[in-house]
Amino acid sequence: MAGPPRLAGGRAPRAAGAPARSFGRRRPLVGVLALQGDVGEHLGMLDDAGAEAIPVTTRGDLDRVDGLVLPGGESITIGRLLARFELLEVVRQRVAHGLATFGTCAGAILLAREATLDDGTPAEQPLLGALDVRARRNAFGRQVASFEASLDVAGLDGQPLAGGPLEAAFIRAPWFEAPGAGVESLATVATEAGDRIVVVRQGHILASAFHPELGGDPRLHAAFVELARRG
Numbered sequence: 001m002a003g004p005p006r007l008a009g010g011r012a013p014r015a016a017g018a019p020a021r022s023f024g025r026r027r028p029l030v031g032v033l034a035l036q037g038d039v040g041e042h043l044g045m046l047d048d049a050g051a052e053a054i055p056v057t058t059r060g061d062l063d064r065v066d067g068l069v070l071p072g073g074e075s076i077t078i079g080r081l082l083a084r085f086e087l088l089e090v091v092r093q094r095v096a097h098g099l100a101t102f103g104t105c106a107g108a109i110l111l112a113r114e115a116t117l118d119d120g121t122p123a124e125q126p127l128l129g130a131l132d133v134r135a136r137r138n139a140f141g142r143q144v145a146s147f148e149a150s151l152d153v154a155g156l157d158g159q160p161l162a163g164g165p166l167e168a169a170f171i172r173a174p175w176f177e178a179p180g181a182g183v184e185s186l187a188t189v190a191t192e193a194g195d196r197i198v199v200v201r202q203g204h205i206l207a208s209a210f211h212p213e214l215g216g217d218p219r220l221h222a223a224f225v226e227l228a229r230r231g
């Protein structure tokens with residue numbers, strides 16, 4: 001299928017102020033918010049998964065992308081940096097208007113409608129409020145702050161990802177509670193207190209409690225690149 005005419009840089013032209021669109025582009029342009037966290041690892045995984053990947057630190061970067069990854073790190077710090085770089089409201093608007101967004105660990109917390117501390121008390125911190133879940137920070141407790149688990153994860157079609165369980169690295173990870181009606185659980189972890197939700201999708205938003213950029217398995221990034229491609 002013929003795409004729109006290309007500029008010298010290989011980018012499709014678009015009207016000023018219009019959101020970037022991938023149209024027939026084979027490799028969607030996916031940004032990784034580069035204020036804190038595993039930016040390089042995400043860029044590598046996105047590239048492996050079929051995207052053109054760029055770090056995002058400005059509004060101009062954000063305007064160009066078809067998808068955005070919010071990496072792990074420390075959610076309060078990333079939220080404050082977003083505010084300081086005057087990106088919090090712009091990112092909020094773009095996610096609310098359908099930008100494919102993948103939040104991992106702290107990035108998933110940022111996306112949530114509300115966040116609590118590990119004891120369930122409200123966490124006072126800037127959030128994007130786009131994902132209809134409550135994120136319980138550091139939910140797995142101190143003794144098991146970091147662990148790996150072999151997880152059955154469903155893909156965009158709701159079926160288990162081809163290739164078997166995914167090795168998932170949890171680092172002071174949250175879990176997701178009280179999902180709204182539009183939220184699908186794609187993976188859970190069994191705890192003594194029952195199964196806890198650790199991967200969710202809400203339309204154009206994907207979120208994982210663990211770090212999919214560690215461990216070399218690009219399947220969740222590939223699912224996300226597909227979301228970005230669909231626009």
Ligand code: GLN
Pocket residue numbers: 071072073074075076104105106107109137138171172173174
């Ligand atoms: N515990 C961190 C937070 O609450 C998240 C940890 C991570 O991203 N690995 O923001």
